[in-house]
Amino acid sequence: MVLTAMNIDIWQVIAAASSKPFGFQPFYPGPGLGGHCIPIDPFYLTWKAQEVGMPTRFIELAGEINHKMPDYVVERTSLALNNRGKAVKGAKILVLGLAYKPDIDDVRESPSFELIEKLLHLGAKVEFNDPHVSATHKMRNYDLQLRSVPMTAQSLKAYDCVVISTNHSAYDWQMIADNANLIIDSRGAMRSVTGKHDHIVPA
Numbered sequence: 001m002v003l004t005a006m007n008i009d010i011w012q013v014i015a016a017a018s019s020k021p022f023g024f025q026p027f028y029p030g031p032g033l034g035g036h037c038i039p040i041d042p043f044y045l046t047w048k049a050q051e052v053g054m055p056t057r058f059i060e061l062a063g064e065i066n067h068k069m070p071d072y073v074v075e076r077t078s079l080a081l082n083n084r085g086k087a088v089k090g091a092k093i094l095v096l097g098l099a100y101k102p103d104i105d106d107v108r109e110s111p112s113f114e115l116i117e118k119l120l121h122l123g124a125k126v127e128f129n130d131p132h133v134s135a136t137h138k139m140r141n142y143d144l145q146l147r148s149v150p151m152t153a154q155s156l157k158a159y160d161c162v163v164i165s166t167n168h169s170a171y172d173w174q175m176i177a178d179n180a181n182l183i184i185d186s187r188g189a190m191r192s193v194t195g196k197h198d199h200i201v202p203a
Contacts, residue, residue, distance in 0.1 A: 014028065015041070017124060017139060030165075031069055031165050035100050035108055039066065049064070070118060073165075077161060077169065080161070080182055084182060088124050089123030090096065091160040092124070093163060094110055094129060094170065095126060095129075096130075096151075096162060097166020098148070099111045100133055102168050117144065131168055131171075135148065153175055155181055156176060157181065162176065162180040162182065162190050164190075165186060166187070184201050184203045
């Protein structure tokens with residue numbers, strides 16, 4: 001978020017840091033955290049630490065930041081649409097990826113659900129595509145009734161915006177870049193595409 005505000009490419013920064021031959025583990029930003037482990041399990045330690053009067057401020061701060069990431073992606077989407085003279089209300093938006101991480105069908109705690117709900121709340125017409133997840137189902141915090149829609153070069157042209165939430169390897173990023181009107185890339189998936197694509201917005 002800080003580097004985006006500074007107009008610095010986070011993916012170039014991570015790639016440069018990854019050139020260090022030792023002592024570096026790359027971690028990549030995204031629209032939020034899913035699964036059971038990282039969003040939930042650290043708070044067991046927080047709860048236990050409170051029993052003995054020990055603060056775990058870093059765990060709580062990390063959780064707070066991760067929890068706010070869907071809001072940040074929605075804000076970036078709204079601003080990108082606005083810059084093209086389009087309101088979120090009434091915009092047709094396709095969310096790519098429902099699973100919480102690439103190449104699986106696990107949607108537990110997936111930030112994609114929150115992205116979809118927040119965009120729907122703002123009046124957008126939202127659909128999703130996921131090659132591993134055919135439909136949503138009732139979950140602890142969500143009750144969305146959506147089915148994965150087909151994605152083709154032609155169908156992409158019908159959307160005002162495509163939001164990349166999960167970077168599945170099955171996606172043809174070049175085809176998406178060449179046919180979508182506007183892309184909000186929260187996973188750095190568009191780094192591999194060629195050509196000039198001013199309609200790709202990092203989130």
